Amino acid sequence: MHQELRENGRHISRKRVERLMKRQGMQARCRKRFRACSKPEIDSKVAENLLDRQFNPSEPNRYWCGDITYVRTCEGWRYLAVWMDLYSRRIVGWILGSSMEAKLVTEALNRALGLRKINPDQLLIHTDQGSQYTGGKYQELLKAKKISCSMSGKGNCWDNAAMESFFSTYKLENDLDDNSKILLNTWELQRETAYWIEGYYNRERRHSSINYLSPFSTKNGLVKTV
Structure with missing residues (x-):
């Protein structure tokens, strides 16, 4: 305000x-904390925490982070996978699905990679240790794109705090954490999520972490439009 x-x-x-x-x-x-609870598969690959809570890179496409949350609809649970560029806090890729399979996160990541021209030698992507990220499909995609992988410590939500904050804001501002609300159907959830992310969050919403700019703002020589 x-x-x-x-x-x-x-x-x-x-x-x-x-x-x-x-x-x-x-x-x-007040925001509530929501997490999609998933565990690494047996014999899956857990990466070192290379991000180490460095949430403010000096340029775009250096550090991305991702996560999944869940939303209850009148047609059952739906799952939102998101990828964020930590430089501007812009959501560069997202997708809603009916399951938490690895395909959800790889499709969202492919959308982000289609939007951005990245230098594979410079991009580091950070997630938690969920099975979608430690499993073969996701790891194979990173290897094919020559992207470095980082993961939070086991059960440590602070290692991916930017995504925790995003999902809390998403649910609070869309009244998705209120069980008394009339539940949306899948199409309504898709429409409201698209409008909120692409029309409001990326373009207008101010972020304290980037000097109260929006991801698309330019002010005082600080460009956050990428």
Whole structure:
């Protein structure tokens, strides 16, 4: 709220915004933590944590991170796989599916690779140790594209904090963490997710981690449009 007011030419302090919001009975909504719980397959390959919580690279296409979350619909559970460029926090690839198979993450990754021109020698992709990422299909894709692989420590959500934050925001702002809401069907979920990611999150939503810019913003010489 404070950043939006300042951007629109209102010179007002953060404390005053807090007082005015309190007077009007307005408060921020708290985010819940959601995770898609999957475990590595037996004899699967777990990579070293090469990212090491370096969430602010100096240029695009250096560090990407990915994860999966789940959404309850009136037609059953649906799963969202996402890839984010940590430089701008832009979502560069995503897909909704009816299962958590490895195909979900590889299709989303292929979409991201189709959008971006990457230098394989420079790109590092980070995920958790879910079976979709430690299994053969995903590992073979990375090997074919000559992309380096990084994984979080076992059960350590902080090692992939950017994706944790994204999914919390996605569910909160789309009311998907409220069990009392009328459940969407698959088509409605696809439509709302596409609008929110492509129309709002990537283009308009401000991110504190990139100086309250949006992934498509340019300000003070800091370009985040990639």
